[in-house]
């Protein structure tokens with residue numbers, strides 16, 4: 001290579017010129033973003049009141065940039081809290097208020113701790129009466145297939161609403177992450193409960209959240225009433241392709257779990273057809289909402 005020449009046989013100044021040209025092309029992303037925004041989107045897994053405490057304005061700031069029209073919001077009861085009925089009533093009150101302030105954008109999901117079965121059932125009634133349309137992200141206090149959940153699941157079957165459950169972060173076929181409580185729900189637990197209640201609708205949360213997503217997709221392959229949300233901060237290559245192959249375009253739900261750019265990018269860059277994008281971005285979750293008469297159109 002001659003002095004002053006760089007990779008590809010171009011001089012530094014030529015590379016610089018090409019870089020500038022590419023940078024200018026970056027301006028063409030205006031049209032790319034127009035295309036991204038042109039798809040109607042429902043974020044099936046969003047949180048408010050975590051990190052920045054406001055009534056959803058910070059969430060909508062990001063949603064607006066990416067053309068996310070509607071969001072299913074909740075405030076999960078973390079492992080760190082006592083997860084008492086008093087705790088879950090408080091966070092659900094907050095969600096009701098957020099929905100009230102942004103009724104054109106938000107629907108809400110109720111959170112509870114099924115260890116308190118009686119209080120949870122009462123709270124579900126209270127929140128559904130207040131307009132909530134499903135569960136928010138239920139956490140790790142108890143497994144999704146624990147018998148304490150049975151009457152709760154039956155209530156959501158009666159109301160034709162979906163149950164969303166957090167899954168583990170860090171689980172793999174090799175070993176558990178030591179911080180994960182053993183009451184965390186695994187893909188096998190979803191298979192079990194979905195088989196017990198074939199008329200129920202379950203949402204397996206965030207395959208981009210750190211779990212072994214290959215294992216999740218394989219295990220959930222033949223559970224037609226388990227929907228898989230593709231939210232999360234991990235941008236592993238081929239995750240969407242793998243999910244499309246094993247779960248398919250009718251059971252995948254676009255969602256962000258507040259990782260907006262990763263989650264929109266992951267779906268948009270997966271080489272899907274227009275009709276597949278329409279299903280995953282909007283129609284699949286809207287069809288879930290339609291069963292209880294809460295659809296967006």
Ligand SMILES: [Zn+2]
Nearest residue numbers: 137166167205
């Ligand atoms: Zn989660």
